[in-house]
Amino acid sequence: MINKYHIAVSTVLTTILIGCGGGGGGDSTSTTQTTATSITGTVPGTLIEAFCTDGSYYQTNSIKTGNQHPFELELPDNIDCRLVMTTNENDPNPANRIITPIKFNNNTYIALKNNIDIGYIDLSVTGKGIQTPLNINISFDETQIQLKELSIDPLDIDKDGIPNVYEDDDSDGIANKLDVDNKTAVNDLDGDGIDDDHDKDIDNDGVIDMTQVLPVLLPTTFNINDGRLLASSCFQCHGTNGKSVNSWDSLSASEMNEMIGEHPLMDAIGIGYTNDEILKMTDWLRTIPNSTNSENKGDDND
Amino acid sequence: MINRRDFLKYLSVAASAAIFPSNLQAITNETKKVVVVGGGYAGSTCAKYLKIWAGNSVDVTLLEPNTHFISPILSNLVLNGQKSIGDLTFGYASHTNNYKINVIHKSVSTINSDIKNIILSDGTTVSYDRLVLAPGIDFVQSNNYDFNKVTHAWIAGAQTELLKTQIDTLQGGDTFVMTIPKAPYRCPPGPYERACVIADYLKNEKRLNVDIIVLDENGDFTVEKDTFSSAFNSYGIQYIPNAKVTNVDDTNMQLTYNNSQTISAKVINVIPNQKAAKIVIDSGLTDNTNFAPVNLLSYESTIKPNIHIIGDSHKSSQPKAGHIGNNEAKICADAILRIFNGSQPFSSPKTNSACYSPISRTEASWLSAVYKYDSTTGQMVSAGNYPKSSAPSARNYSDMFNWAGNLFSDTFL
Numbered sequence: 051m052i053n054k055y056h057i058a059v060s061t062v063l064t065t066i067l068i069g070c071g072g073g074g075g076g077d078s079t080s081t082t083q084t085t086a087t088s089i090t091g092t093v094p095g096t097l098i099e100a101f102c103t104d105g106s107y108y109q110t111n112s113i114k115t116g117n118q119h120p121f122e123l124e125l126p127d128n129i130d131c132r133l134v135m136t137t138n139e140n141d142p143n144p145a146n147r148i149i150t151p152i153k154f155n156n157n158t159y160i161a162l163k164n165n166i167d168i169g170y171i172d173l174s175v176t177g178k179g180i181q182t183p184l185n186i187n188i189s190f191d192e193t194q195i196q197l198k199e200l201s202i203d204p205l206d207i208d209k210d211g212i213p214n215v216y217e218d219d220d221s222d223g224i225a226n227k228l229d230v231d232n233k234t235a236v237n238d239l240d241g242d243g244i245d246d247d248h249d250k251d252i253d254n255d256g257v258i259d260m261t262q263v264l265p266v267l268l269p270t271t272f273n274i275n276d277g278r279l280l281a282s283s284c285f286q287c288h289g290t291n292g293k294s295v296n297s298w299d300s301l302s303a304s305e306m307n308e309m310i311g312e313h314p315l316m317d318a319i320g321i322g323y324t325n326d327e328i329l330k331m332t333d334w335l336r337t338i339p340n341s342t343n344s345e346n347k348g349d350d351n352d
Numbered sequence: 353m354i355n356r357r358d359f360l361k362y363l364s365v366a367a368s369a370a371i372f373p374s375n376l377q378a379i380t381n382e383t384k385k386v387v388v389v390g391g392g393y394a395g396s397t398c399a400k401y402l403k404i405w406a407g408n409s410v411d412v413t414l415l416e417p418n419t420h421f422i423s424p425i426l427s428n429l430v431l432n433g434q435k436s437i438g439d440l441t442f443g444y445a446s447h448t449n450n451y452k453i454n455v456i457h458k459s460v461s462t463i464n465s466d467i468k469n470i471i472l473s474d475g476t477t478v479s480y481d482r483l484v485l486a487p488g489i490d491f492v493q494s495n496n497y498d499f500n501k502v503t504h505a506w507i508a509g510a511q512t513e514l515l516k517t518q519i520d521t522l523q524g525g526d527t528f529v530m531t532i533p534k535a536p537y538r539c540p541p542g543p544y545e546r547a548c549v550i551a552d553y554l555k556n557e558k559r560l561n562v563d564i565i566v567l568d569e570n571g572d573f574t575v576e577k578d579t580f581s582s583a584f585n586s587y588g589i590q591y592i593p594n595a596k597v598t599n600v601d602d603t604n605m606q607l608t609y610n611n612s613q614t615i616s617a618k619v620i621n622v623i624p625n626q627k628a629a630k631i632v633i634d635s636g637l638t639d640n641t642n643f644a645p646v647n648l649l650s651y652e653s654t655i656k657p658n659i660h661i662i663g664d665s666h667k668s669s670q671p672k673a674g675h676i677g678n679n680e681a682k683i684c685a686d687a688i689l690r691i692f693n694g695s696q697p698f699s700s701p702k703t704n705s706a707c708y709s710p711i712s713r714t715e716a717s718w719l720s721a722v723y724k725y726d727s728t729t730g731q732m733v734s735a736g737n738y739p740k741s742s743a744p745s746a747r748n749y750s751d752m753f754n755w756a757g758n759l760f761s762d763t764f765l
Contacts, residue, residue, distance in 0.1 A: 322722025
């Protein structure tokens with residue numbers, strides 16, 4: 051399992067449920083959960099968001115405890131994430147929300163290796179709209195976190211310190227993410243802060259888009275099949291079991307007849323295989339569900 | 353979603369389980385255990401295909417100290433700003449969730465081949481029926497210097513970011529020098545590709561007149577000579593073959609080659625000579641080439657039984673690279689499963705190699721070969737008139753991401 055660690059403020063934490071679901075006035079949601087929990091209510095304090103370079107997005111609300119608003123946010127282990135904090139986060143006018151990107155020791159990204167308490171954060175409560183990044187100096191040891199700048203920042207393409215989603219392209223004082231009349235300004239369909247050119251999960255369903263292949267049905271026994279072994283050499287370029295995840299062709303029995311003459315690299319590799327080998331591969335491909343011949347046979351991947 | 357046909361399929365599996373419980377019990381009792389060490393292109397693929405092909409009849413553990421893998425393939429594009437490290441980072445969630453592989457993020461300290469177990473860094477013991485080692489490469493360092501000053505950037509990640517940062521400090525009139533290791537090394541076109549990508553970035557994008565010197569310990573371009581020599585000429589790269597690095601001075605930023613010539617440079621990138629990873633050498637699995645000889649039908653060590661070595665640490669004429677490492681892993685996985693089932697490894701395996709190399713921000717070349725097993729010599733030999741290659745083009749540049757995308761998915765997803 052992939053470890054997750056917590057980033058927190060205030061050493062006194064109220065009990066907050068972490069992960070999917072949640073309860074009380076505090077709620078953590080993550081786009082990696084298939085059932086997103088919506089946050090409603092009148093919880094005062096701050097919205098804390100984490101935008102991570104692996105395409106994941108996390109958020110939580112702080113909970114008012116006396117004069118403090120402690121929060122606890124669960125982040126993936128060793129993934130570079132940047133934080134944005136919003137006060138007046140429930141103001142119905144998005145222009146009145148105070149949105150502050152956070153830096154740590156002048157670094158934009160934090161990767162957690164262990165839990166860390168970053169102490170009190172003196173967020174502005176008087177400004178409006180997107181603020182210049184707030185730098186927080188924290189002390190830590192190398193076993194807890196790593197701080198860094200990225201040479202190419204998919205979350206902040208123009209590198210002005212303001213994440214892509216919080217740019218204000220039409221200059222109406224409302225950040226793109228919150229701006230109902232300017233949703234198309236950002237190349238970011240799912241609004242997770244990651245430019246789609248770099249986003250591995252464009253629909254934010256929690257599954258990396260390349261995994262849009264058949265559900266895996268593992269066999270119960272091993273059966274020897276020379277054609278399958280030979281065909282598996284094609285999968286580096288054509289995807290597991292011949293299911294391409296991009297515009298290169300998927301494999302099927304009929305595609306095997308059109309192997310030569312379509313692509314120079316395929317031609318170069320194709321001549322390295324004998325007709326007998328290609329026939330064995332084709333025979334095996336006929337047994338694969340969803341290939342053009344799959345209606346004839348209902349076998350699984352053996 | 354489960355469609356009707358899938359539902360019937362699941363139902364029939366469930367029904368046969370109910371009818372033949374004793375049969376399943378027998379399988380459980382005989383479950384063989386494979387431990388795969390290393391979660392790169394070769395190891396991740398081997399673990400995945402053992403389960404795709406044998407499912408519950410084999411128990412697979414993947415040992416990888418890091419929680420995420422950063423692909424060296426495409427990583428030269430981080431240097432010129434076309435890709436981020438995040439774009440090239442992959443986790444093991446699919447191995448755990450889809451393929452039911454036991455992924456453990458620990459390193460191996462000792463292999464006890466006589467009693468078929470390994471001891472992990474934290475002292476715990478893991479036993480195996482078959483052990484697959486896919487730990488990649490290690491560097492041969494002839495003199496001590498700090499990789500944080502003089503990068504290798506040949507294992508992607510922080511080193512790639514560091515080299516990128518250093519390159520971005522270069523100004524007109526500065527010198528950048530990089531070195532190419534003696535073959536065999538990981539990714540034969542990679543160093544030449546890197547020189548081209550950096551030269552294009554500095555000269556054509558940043559418009560800087562930087563002196564770029566490439567020292568090659570080999571006597572000539574090891575691959576794609578036409579493509580790379582022509583590109584080097586057009587970029588004005590000074591190429592010096594037969595240049596062996598003999599000293600690196602990371603304080604004064606000076607590099608000496610052939611014990612006589614010294615170059616001062618603002619940024620030095622030394623790609624060191626390479627050998628099998630430490631665990632392979634420490635376990636006595638290598639010969640005098642510092643790589644591990646194997647039976648190329650199964651990748652089982654010819655020195656110690658029940659241990660297989662795939663990818664960059666093994667010794668053969670196949671290139672050391674991710675694409676073919678993935679292919680070797682499938683041959684190895686299939687051979688292990690056939691052996692478990694009382695059969696012999698497939699007698700005539702083939703592997704293929706393909707590699708796209710960016711030459712600039714808009715063009716790429718490719719190189720490919722197919723290898724067949726030669727039963728007379730026991731070697732993998734060229735299956736035709738190989739290698740074949742393609743001159744740089746814009747079409748190749750866009751194809752490069754399809755190639756890498758399917759390779760990433762076949763390995764990690």
